[in-house]
Amino acid sequence: MSEWNLVQAIAGTLDAEMARDESVIVLGEDVGKRGGVFLATRGLFDRYGPDRVIDTPLSEAAIIGAALGMSVHGLRPVAEIQFADYAFPGFDQLVSQVAKTRYRSGGAFHAPLVIRMPSGGGVKGGHHHSQNPETHFVHTAGLHVVYPSTPSDTAGMLRTAIRSDDPVVVLEPKRLYRAVKEQVPADPEHAVPFGSAMVRKRGDDVVLISYGASMAETARSAEALHAQGIEATVIDLRSLMPWDRDTVLQEVARVGRCVLVSEGPHTVGFMSEVAATIAEEILDALLAPPLRVSGYDTPYPYAQDREYLPGPRRVLNAVQRALDY
Amino acid sequence: MIRDSSRFQPFSEQPIRLVGDQGEWLGAFALDLSDDDLIQIHRDLVRARLLDERLVRLQRQGKSSFVAPAAGHEGIQVAVAHAVEAGRDWLYPYYRDYGLAAAFGVPLLEIVGQMLGTLADPAKGRQMPSHPGSAALNVFTAVSPIAAHLPPAAGTGISMKMAGRGEVCVATFGDGATSEGDWHAGLNFAGAQGAPVVFVCENNRYAISVEFAKQSGSETVADKAHAYGMPGYRVDGMDVLACLYLMRELVQRARDGFGPALVDASVYRYGPHSSADDDSVYRPKEEVEAWRKRDPLPRYRSLLERRGLWDAGAEERLRAEVSEELNQAVRDAEAAGRPGIASMFDDVYAELPWHLRKQRDEATGA
Numbered sequence: 015m016s017e018w019n020l021v022q023a024i025a026g027t028l029d030a031e032m033a034r035d036e037s038v039i040v041l042g043e044d045v046g047k048r049g050g051v052f053l054a055t056r057g058l059f060d061r062y063g064p065d066r067v068i069d070t071p072l073s074e075a076a077i078i079g080a081a082l083g084m085s086v087h088g089l090r091p092v093a094e095i096q097f098a099d100y101a102f103p104g105f106d107q108l109v110s111q112v113a114k115t116r117y118r119s120g121g122a123f124h125a126p127l128v129i130r131m132p133s134g135g136g137v138k139g140g141h142h143h144s145q146n147p148e149t150h151f152v153h154t155a156g157l158h159v160v161y162p163s164t165p166s167d168t169a170g171m172l173r174t175a176i177r178s179d180d181p182v183v184v185l186e187p188k189r190l191y192r193a194v195k196e197q198v199p200a201d202p203e204h205a206v207p208f209g210s211a212m213v214r215k216r217g218d219d220v221v222l223i224s225y226g227a228s229m230a231e232t233a234r235s236a237e238a239l240h241a242q243g244i245e246a247t248v249i250d251l252r253s254l255m256p257w258d259r260d261t262v263l264q265e266v267a268r269v270g271r272c273v274l275v276s277e278g279p280h281t282v283g284f285m286s287e288v289a290a291t292i293a294e295e296i297l298d299a300l301l302a303p304p305l306r307v308s309g310y311d312t313p314y315p316y317a318q319d320r321e322y323l324p325g326p327r328r329v330l331n332a333v334q335r336a337l338d339y
Numbered sequence: 340m341i342r343d344s345s346r347f348q349p350f351s352e353q354p355i356r357l358v359g360d361q362g363e364w365l366g367a368f369a370l371d372l373s374d375d376d377l378i379q380i381h382r383d384l385v386r387a388r389l390l391d392e393r394l395v396r397l398q399r400q401g402k403s404s405f406v407a408p409a410a411g412h413e414g415i416q417v418a419v420a421h422a423v424e425a426g427r428d429w430l431y432p433y434y435r436d437y438g439l440a441a442a443f444g445v446p447l448l449e450i451v452g453q454m455l456g457t458l459a460d461p462a463k464g465r466q467m468p469s470h471p472g473s474a475a476l477n478v479f480t481a482v483s484p485i486a487a488h489l490p491p492a493a494g495t496g497i498s499m500k501m502a503g504r505g506e507v508c509v510a511t512f513g514d515g516a517t518s519e520g521d522w523h524a525g526l527n528f529a530g531a532q533g534a535p536v537v538f539v540c541e542n543n544r545y546a547i548s549v550e551f552a553k554q555s556g557s558e559t560v561a562d563k564a565h566a567y568g569m570p571g572y573r574v575d576g577m578d579v580l581a582c583l584y585l586m587r588e589l590v591q592r593a594r595d596g597f598g599p600a601l602v603d604a605s606v607y608r609y610g611p612h613s614s615a616d617d618d619s620v621y622r623p624k625e626e627v628e629a630w631r632k633r634d635p636l637p638r639y640r641s642l643l644e645r646r647g648l649w650d651a652g653a654e655e656r657l658r659a660e661v662s663e664e665l666n667q668a669v670r671d672a673e674a675a676g677r678p679g680i681a682s683m684f685d686d687v688y689a690e691l692p693w694h695l696r697k698q699r700d701e702a703t704g705a
Contacts, residue, residue: 080528122462256692
């Protein structure tokens with residue numbers, strides 16, 4: 015076991031996978047000598063050299079597109095987009111090229127690559143350093159999308175992503191990069207499968223569902239509820255495409271009430287899909303409608319950096335509404 | 340080792356030409372291709388032209404929804420196919436390159452199958468017509484967004500450089516592509532890494548209706564190579580031998596580790612941009628006629644005839660043979676049948692996730 019924070023879990027997993035498989039390479043802006051602006055690739059350049067840790071031109075289209083061209087030629091590139099907000103200059107490469115390679119070639123070519131993106135707000139970064147773009151990618155056929163919240167899950171899901179034969183977008187909760195340290199299994203085979211949620215806590219009054227950075231606020235909300243004598247089940251989705259429908263439906267059907275917490279914009283956010291599925295599949299088991307607590311439908315603001323995020327106050331209000339329904 | 344082309348100057352005033360209008364050899368060096376090679380080039384030119392005519396006809400017959408005619412582009416396309424090594428090098432073609440694909444060895448049945456969207460298409464009818472590709476031959480399946488294949492081509496080139504096996508990647512595109520951000524991203528990254536990629540512009544002077552002067556303030560496409568630290572060559576793209584000798588040198592130069600190059604091959608498309616286009620509203624008929632006088636096929640045939648390698652009888656036999664080959668390809672492609680509904684759900688991912696399984700069951704009534 016290693017005591018790692020989330021960013022160390024990324025660097026450690028990249029190191030282990032690069033040592034295991036020489037087709038694994040890393041590319042992105044500043045990932046080489048600098049070790050990445052968040053230090054997620056720290057130490058790799060010294061260990062593996064400039065051929066396998068490639069400082070790219072400042073061009074997301076080049077990073078994502080080149081990763082595709084490398085992957086069809088036999089490499090397993092792990093590309094870093096410095097901030098998820100900068101995926102958009104490479105959006106066509108990701109959405110129309112990477113995601114569609116297997117499909118449009120009838121399976122003749124496939125793109126085993128990973129795009130890592132530090133995501134989310136609460137870092138005083140303003141609109142262009144705070145967004146949660148997961149919905150764009152979940153809406154894109156051909157991509158796996160994961161958004162872990164713990165060092166151990168990040169290590170395990172990054173490993174699964176690197177070994178996947180499909181392209182994977184790994185969204186990383188950057189405000190949690192150094193928030194917590196935990197024991198991460200040293201097992202070089204420690205992998206977390208996609209499409210499997212984790213029930214972090216079990217209670218009988220309400221189900222709180224979240225993923226990524228918002229898991230921190232969701233966990234704090236559950237503690238605040240506990241202090242009031244309200245026991246919550248807390249589900250960390252971890253993986254958005256595919257997502258763990260069975261665990262969600264099972265827990266929500268058991269409890270009857272749920273609050274869905276995500277920090278991206280409200281309208282057509284990922285939780286809209288979860289809420290719709292709950293309503294379609296288990297309406298009879300519900301004691302209250304599924305309630306969403308999310309970011310607002312504004313661009314991500316600078317001055318109201320914290321207020322934009324769905325925090326415990328708003329989660330508790332929603333839980334109260336569900337209980338009173 | 341070829342550090343720079345020994346025979347050709349980059350950034351020349353005039354496009355490189357080796358064969359004159361009457362088929363006369365203009366080269367300052369001897370034409371050193373074997374008779375068999377010279378004849379094979381002609382066969383590939385004719386095959387590309389007849390393939391194009393057949394694909395245009397299939398669209399008019401309503402058997403396919405679209406075609407991007409390539410007549411006039413055969414010189415550079417056939418040259419590229421003959422300059423690279425099948426099974427070793429990679430091609431990143433664009434949608435007008437089925438003549439290139441055919442000359443490189445992609446079976447006509449697969450090309451026609453792709454045009455018709457039947458099971459003869461290795462890509463299972465997933466893309467609109469005019470998007471060739473072949474995993475067996477390392478031909479990366481063409482995409483629609485313009486220049487979007489160039490950052491991937493750069494990536495393949497960087498991967499080739501790392502592998503150190505002397506592989507080369509050739510990427511082709513039209514003149515309009517040079518305005519896209521992806522074009523810059525691809526050439527810039529390849530230049531920075533010294534990747535073995537030869538970028539080839541099939542410059543037909545029009546991006547649908549927009550002429551090159553509105554596309555760019557650059558005088559030529561070749562000029563843009565300066566910005567990426569690579570040589571840029573202007574070549575008569577309708578002179579198949581000029582294209583072939585130039586491409587062979589640039590492919591060898593890339594193979595030897597001296598990095599990427601840009602080729603600006605001037606061609607003309609005799610047809611509209613696509614079956615959905617009417618080129619008469621933006622191109623004067625006289626212009627089209629003037630370029631027909633430079634047609635790559637008769638010019639090259641004259642060269643063969645001057646050397647006693649070809650005559651009218653041989654031409655007639657070749658055309659009959661290719662027509663029959665095309666008849667057979669069309670018959671077989673049609674007989675292959677259409678992909679079923681369920682196949683729509685395959686190849687989105689390596690394995691079918693639960694939500695697609697559910698949707699597939701609904702679509703097929705399972």
